[in-house]
Amino acid sequence: MRELKFIETIRQRAGNARSGVKLGIGDDAAVLEYDKSKYLLWADDMLVEGTHFTKEDDSFDVGWKAVAVNISDIAAMGGIPKYITVSLGCSGKHSGKYLSKLYDGIFAICKKFGIQVVGGDTNKSDKFIIDVSIIGFVEKKRLITRKGARIGDLILVTGPIRNGRLTHLSFTPRLQESRVLGVYKITAMIDVSDGLSMDLNRLCERSKVGAQIYASSITLVPGLSLDDALYYGESFELLFTIPPKEIEKIKNDRKISDSIFVIGSVVSSSQGVKIMTSSNENKRLKIAGFKHF
Ligand SMILES: Nc1ncnc2c1ncn2[C@@H]1O[C@H](COP(=O)(O)OP(=O)(O)O)[C@@H](O)[C@H]1O
Ligand SMILES: Cc1ncc(C[n+]2csc(CCOP(=O)(O)OP(=O)(O)O)c2C)c(N)n1
Numbered sequence: 548m549r550e551l552k553f554i555e556t557i558r559q560r561a562g563n564a565r566s567g568v569k570l571g572i573g574d575d576a577a578v579l580e581y582d583k584s585k586y587l588l589w590a591d592d593m594l595v596e597g598t599h600f601t602k603e604d605d606s607f608d609v610g611w612k613a614v615a616v617n618i619s620d621i622a623a624m625g626g627i628p629k630y631i632t633v634s635l636g637c638s639g640k641h642s643g644k645y646l647s648k649l650y651d652g653i654f655a656i657c658k659k660f661g662i663q664v665v666g667g668d669t670n671k672s673d674k675f676i677i678d679v680s681i682i683g684f685v686e687k688k689r690l691i692t693r694k695g696a697r698i699g700d701l702i703l704v705t706g707p708i709r710n711g712r713l714t715h716l717s718f719t720p721r722l723q724e725s726r727v728l729g730v731y732k733i734t735a736m737i738d739v740s741d742g743l744s745m746d747l748n749r750l751c752e753r754s755k756v757g758a759q760i761y762a763s764s765i766t767l768v769p770g771l772s773l774d775d776a777l778y779y780g781e782s783f784e785l786l787f788t789i790p791p792k793e794i795e796k797i798k799n800d801r802k803i804s805d806s807i808f809v810i811g812s813v814v815s816s817s818q819g820v821k822i823m824t825s826s827n828e829n830k831r832l833k834i835a836g837f838k839h840f
């Protein structure tokens with residue numbers, strides 16, 4: 548069974564959101580009732596040796612990345628990360644130095660973002676595995692989900708889009724940008740872990756809309772190909788939509804204006820997801836990206 552189909556079967560078995568669960572499976576984090584003014588956000592992302600990093604990678608970077616990908620999921624909901632648990636699969640062949648440097652990376656990023664490690668689990672595995680579960684909070688009025696993009700909205704992405712092949716182990720999650728954006732009207736948001744194409748398509752499906760994007764507007768870091776931006780993944784940029792009237796306000800905000808780019812607009816679902824190529828051909832965007840199986 549394919550990954551996406553598998554997750555869909557779990558989503559159906561888990562059932563509809565009950566009381567206390569505002570959003571279950573299907574967004575960057577679960578959204579749970581917390582108090583009058585805030586929701587609790589809960590996400591979990593796992594890294595596996597050979598899939599997300601190699602044996603040769605510095606364990607500081609592996610620890611950093613394991614936390615960073617989780618912070619990115621909280622940022623995608625508009626929230627602030629607070630607590631993590633860290634679970635490891637490792638064996639005697641992983642030296643004390645490897646593990647100590649792993650935690651240097653974990654504590655370095657936790658310090659940067661004010662996050663506390665509050666637990667975890669340690670198990671035997673020949674392949675190194677690190678799983679992080681994260682809790683954050685978001686003001687109810689600032690919650691942003693994948694659902695909510697409306698026809699006519701502009702589509703934006705943070706950037707210039709980073710090269711996932713080069714920066715996936717050391718990237719800074721776009722948390723600060725997300726918190727700045729949170730004061731404006733953002734209608735939908737997702738973090739780009741699997742490539743712009745797949746994650747734009749996810750946002751569109753959830754919002755029941757289509758998209759028209761322009762290749763010439765997608766701003767890339769030097770050396771990154773458009774194909775990699777669309778299909779490789781691990782740029783961990785934020786992709787989001789706003790009503791057109793918000794753009795002037797956001798563009799005038801010096802805290803964010805240089806790190807956001809309009810790449811297109813939201814159209815009706817019947818038009819699907821299209822890309823205007825650099826040779827001015829308007830094509831259906833191939834929906835592809837990273838899938839585990
Ligand atoms: N084994 C699983 N059991 C339950 N939910 C899962 C499982 N795997 C993934 N999910 C859920 O499916 C959704 C998509 O997962 P994923 O593609 O990993 O999201 P993300 O890109 O935000 O990390 C998320 O809401 C996640 O919580
Ligand atoms: C050894 C190795 N091979 C391949 C990749 C590329 N890669 C691995 S996972 C991934 C996509 C994102 O990972 P995923 O676990 O799907 O993130 P999620 O959607 O759960 O946030 C990419 C591009 C890598 N980082 N390291």
Ligand SMILES: [Mg+2]
Pocket residue numbers: 575620623738739740
């Ligand atoms: Mg995500």
